[in-house]
Amino acid sequence: MSTQLIRLILQRVALGVVTLFVISILIFLSAEILPGDVAQTILGQSATPENLANLRTQLGLDKPPLQRYMNWLGGIVRGDLGTSIVNKQPVAKLIGSRFTNTLFLASVSALIAVPAAILLGLLAVRFRDKWPDKFISATTLTAISLPEFFVGYVLILFFAIKLPWFSSLSTVSASMSLGERLHAIVLPCATLTFVVLAHMMRMTRAAIIGVLSSPYIEMAQLKGVSPFRVIFRHAFPNAISPIINVVVVNLAYLIVGVVVVEVIFVYPGMGQLFVDNVSKRDLPVVQACGLIFATVFIGLNMMADVLSIIGNPKLRYPK
Amino acid sequence: MSNLLTVKDLVIKAQVHHPGEKPVAVTIVDKVSFTLEKGKVLGLIGESGAGKSTIGLAALAYGRFGCTITGGEIILHEQDILKFRGDKLRQHRGGQVSYVAQSAAASFNPAHKLDDQIVEVAISKGAMGRTEALKYAKTLYKKLGLPNPETFGQRYPHQVSGGQLQRAMTAMALASKPDLIVFDEPTTALDVTTQIDVLAAIKDAIREFNTAALYISHDLAVVGQVADEIMVLRYGKMVEYGSTEQILYHPKEKYTQQLVAVRSVFKEEKPRTKAEPLLKVAKVTASYDGKVKVVKNLSLELEAGHTLAVVGESGSGKSTTARIIMGLLPPSDGEIFFEGKRLPPKLKQRSKELKRLIRMIYQMPDVAMNPRHTIRDIIGRPLTFFFGTRGKEREAKVIELLEQIEMGADYLNRFPAELSGGQKQRVCIARALASKPKLVICDEVTSALDPLVADGVLKLLMRLQKETNVSYLFITHDIATVRAISDSIAVMYQGELVEVGQKSKILSPPHPPYTELLLSSVPEMRMGWLEEAISGRRMEAAGN
Numbered sequence: 119m120s121t122q123l124i125r126l127i128l129q130r131v132a133l134g135v136v137t138l139f140v141i142s143i144l145i146f147l148s149a150e151i152l153p154g155d156v157a158q159t160i161l162g163q164s165a166t167p168e169n170l171a172n173l174r175t176q177l178g179l180d181k182p183p184l185q186r187y188m189n190w191l192g193g194i195v196r197g198d199l200g201t202s203i204v205n206k207q208p209v210a211k212l213i214g215s216r217f218t219n220t221l222f223l224a225s226v227s228a229l230i231a232v233p234a235a236i237l238l239g240l241l242a243v244r245f246r247d248k249w250p251d252k253f254i255s256a257t258t259l260t261a262i263s264l265p266e267f268f269v270g271y272v273l274i275l276f277f278a279i280k281l282p283w284f285s286s287l288s289t290v291s292a293s294m295s296l297g298e299r300l301h302a303i304v305l306p307c308a309t310l311t312f313v314v315l316a317h318m319m320r321m322t323r324a325a326i327i328g329v330l331s332s333p334y335i336e337m338a339q340l341k342g343v344s345p346f347r348v349i350f351r352h353a354f355p356n357a358i359s360p361i362i363n364v365v366v367v368n369l370a371y372l373i374v375g376v377v378v379v380e381v382i383f384v385y386p387g388m389g390q391l392f393v394d395n396v397s398k399r400d401l402p403v404v405q406a407c408g409l410i411f412a413t414v415f416i417g418l419n420m421m422a423d424v425l426s427i428i429g430n431p432k433l434r435y436p437k
Numbered sequence: 438m439s440n441l442l443t444v445k446d447l448v449i450k451a452q453v454h455h456p457g458e459k460p461v462a463v464t465i466v467d468k469v470s471f472t473l474e475k476g477k478v479l480g481l482i483g484e485s486g487a488g489k490s491t492i493g494l495a496a497l498a499y500g501r502f503g504c505t506i507t508g509g510e511i512i513l514h515e516q517d518i519l520k521f522r523g524d525k526l527r528q529h530r531g532g533q534v535s536y537v538a539q540s541a542a543a544s545f546n547p548a549h550k551l552d553d554q555i556v557e558v559a560i561s562k563g564a565m566g567r568t569e570a571l572k573y574a575k576t577l578y579k580k581l582g583l584p585n586p587e588t589f590g591q592r593y594p595h596q597v598s599g600g601q602l603q604r605a606m607t608a609m610a611l612a613s614k615p616d617l618i619v620f621d622e623p624t625t626a627l628d629v630t631t632q633i634d635v636l637a638a639i640k641d642a643i644r645e646f647n648t649a650a651l652y653i654s655h656d657l658a659v660v661g662q663v664a665d666e667i668m669v670l671r672y673g674k675m676v677e678y679g680s681t682e683q684i685l686y687h688p689k690e691k692y693t694q695q696l697v698a699v700r701s702v703f704k705e706e707k708p709r710t711k712a713e714p715l716l717k718v719a720k721v722t723a724s725y726d727g728k729v730k731v732v733k734n735l736s737l738e739l740e741a742g743h744t745l746a747v748v749g750e751s752g753s754g755k756s757t758t759a760r761i762i763m764g765l766l767p768p769s770d771g772e773i774f775f776e777g778k779r780l781p782p783k784l785k786q787r788s789k790e791l792k793r794l795i796r797m798i799y800q801m802p803d804v805a806m807n808p809r810h811t812i813r814d815i816i817g818r819p820l821t822f823f824f825g826t827r828g829k830e831r832e833a834k835v836i837e838l839l840e841q842i843e844m845g846a847d848y849l850n851r852f853p854a855e856l857s858g859g860q861k862q863r864v865c866i867a868r869a870l871a872s873k874p875k876l877v878i879c880d881e882v883t884s885a886l887d888p889l890v891a892d893g894v895l896k897l898l899m900r901l902q903k904e905t906n907v908s909y910l911f912i913t914h915d916i917a918t919v920r921a922i923s924d925s926i927a928v929m930y931q932g933e934l935v936e937v938g939q940k941s942k943i944l945s946p947p948h949p950p951y952t953e954l955l956l957s958s959v960p961e962m963r964m965g966w967l968e969e970a971i972s973g974r975r976m977e978a979a980g981n
Contacts, residue, residue, distance in 0.1 A: 332543070333538060333540060333543040333544045334543065334544050334545055334546040334547070336501070336538075336544075337536070337538060337544040337545075337546075338546070339499070339530070340494075340497050340499060340530055340531065340535075340536040341530065341531035341535070341536075341557065341558045341609075342526070342527035342528060342529065342530035342531035342532060342558065342561070342562070343527070343531070343557065343558075343561065344527060344561075347561075351549075352546050352548075352549075355546075355548035355549070356546070356547065356548050431547060431548060431593045431595070432547065432593070432595050435592075435593055435596060
């Protein structure tokens, strides 16, 4: 490890922290401009202005926004995500199991989608412009063009209703075994895989094809290296950086963007929690969810940057 | 003794597709035949577009950019390799025939260590196990004079110098013990002082391992050092084919004679006068990042109507010197005087008149012209910009300039893409001279051109100098060009001036060590030059 490399990595990490700070402001401000507030929600339409004012004072909503922001941020820095206004439970406890569920669904989908996408990408390059390439391109393009709720409902129609292999409700609970959990999430997992596969596969294909015109690829061909080895060993390592980036964007999507899929399959994840609490105006929960999503997103992108840097031998081994 | 390789009536065609037209098949190689014995070297020589690389790649049954071998046969070990397919073809490529490319920097995979790339073929062909292959690679590194042969291969391509990388590629070609190696301009991208070592290493290796070779180059002097026989090619056809001795000393064809002839251009040196120099660079130092000094304490003088050649290898700071004088890189220290007055360091601070008087011609005419402008616009633009000339008057001036560069009114409506390399550079010259400058900086203006075309461009530049009394600051790495056209010479090395003076003084001994090294590294058009030059050089230079 060179000092240059360490400095580059530290720069990325520092940049990530700064971005996260800026995002915390944005999250607070957008929660602030939501119409209505939790006092209104709790008391309902018939509440008198006096009641509302009393409740707001009780909940600390009458303090100036800057002070509330500083309180919130101070709590987070100390590891305290705050307390739900509606049911008075600590936010961390509310989010805990939901976040694990989301991670579970995302990880299983990623474990299937990422290797599949890269393998299909490599195959598409190997048989470039021939029927396997066209077939892979056409299918993945179709999958990417369909909205995920459509894919989800079609899967439910065929594999839950016509063929009752799986349940259309992907409820999981703490008492279920790993096998039962996996069985429960087959359909949402398939939906997610469909949605992210195409993007990653097409990027893999494009990145490798970009590298294939390099002189060192011609050299490998002239050395009599077999076509698949040319792609896998000579082209792939040099195309890794854009591939890592698109993989990470999709991983982030699997965690952050699953709201629709969770709602379709009634899966108890973060997305559901987020949507529920926006409608309840339970701002501490909403803000905490937003911040966790942002952390995941920034963390993964930072990881992509760092992996790209480490993947470059010129940075790993300076002259 | 039977022949290792027989090429008979080889025809190679390429599909050329002009937008909006039907693709046409163009013949790249037209009925070329030759034979090669084991352990012998055949030199293929010609200008760009002669088809020499295409023939070299055909020996690996490979066609680049839609080139297809449409006729003839290539017999290696009594088998027609053009009939090979699949595994058999892969066994042939890299196994029996290997390839050494022009740019080793681009042809090594940046993601893998040198060792892994060098032993890949021997292992995948089943010729050796990994341990054995690595051991053999180390033997090769040692043979090719690479430093620390034990650990050399554990480095990545970007960690070694260009000359070392080219030798490493020769090691890669030898690693599978092939019968034939195709060397495609292996030293063209190197500096002369590096070229000589690589050339000697290649020659020794070929002899030591008794491998046959096709040696492709545009430089007859280089080919003359390594080849037993030479084939001269032009426009895909064979011009002449004979022993190296015959081609170098008794060429039959006129084209070969032209190639062999030392530069036909030669300028008598103009003596220095007492007059105020047109350009005076006084103790200039400059850097791009504020830390590394690319040019250090440089002083030069150039008189009106004279040519000063600035010569040096890559990294010597010669192009940076051009940028400093043009005002593109303000120096951190020192001053420049033009016609006795201090020249503002930044281009922005310079008047239009100064910009008119100092002009530049670039190495790559292709990228120095707007491809969407006609020749009329390209040459006419400075006329309008500097003198406000328009309409018929401008048209007449443009035609006059075109005639000066021996082209004429026919070219007015053409686009740069419709011209040859030499014509493009001529148009760039006309564009520079259109503003009637007093100083023209020529940055490697003939480096991208074939020798005969380059000669024509040099002749033109000299004629125009006589007619207009313009001064040239001529930046080049090519000693032959320097010899041909300069009045005075500045030799640069790593940003510093080694020596400066009149041509006759610089080119005659005694020389400072670097000038000596530089001059003695320029290949000469005679057999046995390489051996003499190498034995005359000190061993420490071989470390490079």
